[in-house]
Amino acid sequence: MKLRLLTLAAMFAALCTIGAFIKIPVGIGSAALDTVPALISASFLPPIYAGAASLIGHLSSSLYAGFPFGPLHIFIAIEMFVILFVYTKLHQAGHHIWKWIFFIFANSVLATLPFYWIISPAFFVSALPGITLATILNAAIAMIVSPAVERVFARVKTHA
Secondary structure, three states, X not given: OHHHHHXXXXXXXXXXXXXXXXXOOOOOOOOEOOOHHXXXXXXXXXXXXXXXXXXXXXXXXXXXXXXXXXXXXXXXXXXXXXXXXXXHHHHHOOOHHXXXXXXXXXXXXXXXXXXXXXXXXXXXXXXXXXXXXXXXHHHHHHHHHHHHHHHHHHHHHXXX
């Protein structure tokens, strides 16, 4: 069972890395579709593994963009880990509407809020619309794809 979880986590982390190459032109260099596989992984993985997939996805995305915020990307990756951890907990508890509300609010507003003080209020105000748009796009794609992936995994489980 542990090997299966590690394999799935590695697969979703790899998919997050692939999603990092699909950039969203919102003005910030590391906005990408790297979160979609991590959101989908919440259906199959424990919170720690889904969070790790998201952390790897963000680091891949920022590496591809050239680490425009330098070491702050480690802070952002930790934020992504925590957001996906809580998102997965909400999914497991059956709060399917609240998990999306939480993800969109946490990933756009809460994750960007520390940069109000770290960088500047102007950066926060200018980054928020683009980050919110990228977050909503990641969430929308995951909402559309998740049910199909869950059905496939359910079939594989019954036939394996």
